[in-house]
Amino acid sequence: MNQSLPIIGKWWLPNNSRKRITGRLFKDNDYGLCLELNGLLFDFEKLDETFGLPISFIYGKSTSQEIITLKDSVLISHSGNSSIYQIYSCFYGKKFETLNDVRFHVVNVAFSNLNKWVLEYFFKDDFGDLIKNKQASINVQLKPIDLGEINGFLLRIKIRHIEQLKADDIAGFRFTSSLEISSEKPRLLDEFLDISTKFSAFLSFATLKPVFISGMDGIIRNKRRKPDFIDILLRFRENLDGDYSSRDYCGLIPFRFIEKNITQVIKKYFDLLEMYYPVYDLFLYSIRNPSTILENEFQNLVEGLEAYHRRRLPGKYISDEKYKREVLPLFIEVIPSELDASFKQKMNNALNYMNEYSLRKRLKELIRNLPKELNYKIQNDSGYRNNIIENIVLVRNHFAHFDPSEKRFIPKNQVSLRLLNEEMRLILEANMLQDLGFDIEHMGKFTRITKRFHH
Numbered sequence: 001m002n003q004s005l006p007i008i009g010k011w012w013l014p015n016n017s018r019k020r021i022t023g024r025l026f027k028d029n030d031y032g033l034c035l036e037l038n039g040l041l042f043d044f045e046k047l048d049e050t051f052g053l054p055i056s057f058i059y060g061k062s063t064s065q066e067i068i069t070l071k072d073s074v075l076i077s078h079s080g081n082s083s084i085y086q087i088y089s090c091f092y093g094k095k096f097e098t099l100n101d102v103r104f105h106v107v108n109v110a111f112s113n114l115n116k117w118v119l120e121y122f123f124k125d126d127f128g129d130l131i132k133n134k135q136a137s138i139n140v141q142l143k144p145i146d147l148g149e150i151n152g153f154l155l156r157i158k159i160r161h162i163e164q165l166k167a168d169d170i171a172g173f174r175f176t177s178s179l180e181i182s183s184e185k186p187r188l189l190d191e192f193l194d195i196s197t198k199f200s201a202f203l204s205f206a207t208l209k210p211v212f213i214s215g216m217d218g219i220i221r222n223k224r225r226k227p228d229f230i231d232i233l234l235r236f237r238e239n240l241d242g243d244y245s246s247r248d249y250c251g252l253i254p255f256r257f258i259e260k261n262i263t264q265v266i267k268k269y270f271d272l273l274e275m276y277y278p279v280y281d282l283f284l285y286s287i288r289n290p291s292t293i294l295e296n297e298f299q300n301l302v303e304g305l306e307a308y309h310r311r312r313l314p315g316k317y318i319s320d321e322k323y324k325r326e327v328l329p330l331f332i333e334v335i336p337s338e339l340d341a342s343f344k345q346k347m348n349n350a351l352n353y354m355n356e357y358s359l360r361k362r363l364k365e366l367i368r369n370l371p372k373e374l375n376y377k378i379q380n381d382s383g384y385r386n387n388i389i390e391n392i393v394l395v396r397n398h399f400a401h402f403d404p405s406e407k408r409f410i411p412k413n414q415v416s417l418r419l420l421n422e423e424m425r426l427i428l429e430a431n432m433l434q435d436l437g438f439d440i441e442h443m444g445k446f447t448r449i450t451k452r453f454h455h
Contacts (some may be wrong), residue, residue, distance in 0.1 A: 003092045003231040009062040011070075013041055014097075017059070025060070025068075025090060025233075032235040033087040035070060040083050051075050056099055058085070062092075069096045089189070090233040094220070103186035103220070107232070108160060109196045110178045110215035113207050117255050118157055118177055121145060144180070148263035150270050153195055154182045178215070186220065189232075201280055202269050205432070207251035210288040252429060257442055268436050276432075279308045283428050286421070294417045295399065301424040302359070302396050308428060309362040312435070313369060316355045323355040359396060363389045363427070370430050371440050388423050395420060 006026035012019055023037035035058065042050055052074060060068035072088035096102050122142070144158035161176040181195050196213055203211040216232040258265045273280070282304035286297045316323065331351045335344055357365075367389075395417070433443045 003233065005233070007060075007062050007068070007092070009060045009068065011035065011037060011041075011058055011060040013055075014057050014059060016041075025070075025087070031076065031086045033090060033233055034076075035073065035085040035087055037083050037085075039081060040078060054088075055085075057096065059095060066093055067095050068092055069094060071096070071099075071102065086235070087233075088235050091218075092231040092233065094228055094230045100188075102189045104189060104192060104218035104230075105184075105186055105221045105227075106180060106182045106219040107189070107192040107196070108178045108180050108217050108219075109192075109199075109213055110160070110176060111200055111203055111211050112214045113209045113211050114157070114179070114203060115175065115177050117203060117207055117251070118145065120256055121259065122159055122175065122177065145262065147179075147266045150195060150267065151191075152183060153187075153192075155195070155199075155266070156180050189218070192218075198270060198273055201273075201284055202266065204284050204287050205269075205280065206253035206255075208287055209251065212288075252433070253436075253438075265436055272435060275311050276308070276435075279304050279311070279428070279432075282307065283425070283432075286425070294414055294421060297421050298395060298417060298424075299399060301421055301428070302392065304428055305366060305424055306359060306362055308431065309357070309366055312431065313362075313365050315357065317357070318355065320355065327355075328352070358393075360389055360393050363392060366427050366431055370427075370434065371443075373440050374430060374443055388420070391416075392420055392424065 006024045008024050009022075010020040011023050012021065019041070021037045021039040021041065023035055023039075025033070025035050028034045041055075041058070055073045055075075056071070058070040058073050060070065062068060069091040070085075070087050070089075071091070073085040075083060076086050077084045091102070142159060144156040147155035147157065149155070157177055157179055159175050160178045163174050179196070179199055181192050196216070200211050200213060213234060216234060218230045218232055220228040220230065222228065253265070255262075282300045285300050286292055292300075318327070328351060331354070332348065335347055339347075430443050
């Protein structure tokens, strides 16, 4: 995770190594990782055939003579004497011949906000006091945090880099932590990426902060020579966060609360992902995209609650068998035959789902699913409104169906809508923490009251 952009060098296609074109690999704010060439890799008449299609490999050599492989590159623009490609991933220090060759034994992944989450594990001193008193910390824990085995990979968090800082008589430490993902046998990069993105989602959930992959490198072990150490640049690589001064970094799952059973928590989260991933995605969207307009955030959270309920508390008003045998035929029978065919088809489709729980009932069950002690605490601490369910249903129906006559009943300002969003997020947070095995004390302390905003 040491290679910085831009990278200047010469670039060519695997089947045409004689045609080497100068250019630079850089990060674009809109497209991510890009390659700008002072020429064309393909003949001009063939550009239309390749436009928008992924190219498995483009090879390069930097000005420092380091070999580079670009994987899955797409031509996004060209002119008479230049072209620009969007790059999915770059391997600095290795030439891969086939897609199946892109395998590693170890991948180290840095994440934004990971340093803050594990700060108290590696550094037992209060950084604020150290800076104030112009002291340097010496209480450093270098032992990695073992997370156990996930899908055949061994996971642990470790310090990759540590340095002492001195400026104007103020001393302290800067460190970089990363997730080490290792496998005895070489595994495809996409498998490592899958683990990385899922762990990124866990960190976002745990810290209630946007967490992205901020750096990555890989190791390929060789039997007869030294291992290959390869810097991996991804399309949406973010900058490393650099604020190490705050000790008050709690989020929803502070590290200190799961330090003793972190393996069980991480495994439980990964086990639940297969069933809950749409719910987590909808929940995390407002955390990772805090600029999302409130109306979109509201609809994401409503969908998240409905999706969660279907998976966690499945049920119907009556059994599907009884509904289809005894109730549905009666509904279909009374549909007027003279109705437009498309309207009748719409009614038929709607009737098939009439046995599904309403949003109102789902919300009631999700709140009822929480421990009573937690519900009482939420009501006392946040002024939990009795009409929360009614307001959520009214707003959802207004967005979906727009009935002008009901407009006077829905929340009339952005603050009210924001409070509804927070109340829905609170219900999701508490239920998901309960699924991960947290007790009432933790949920009561770290589920946020409705006045916690993400904007």
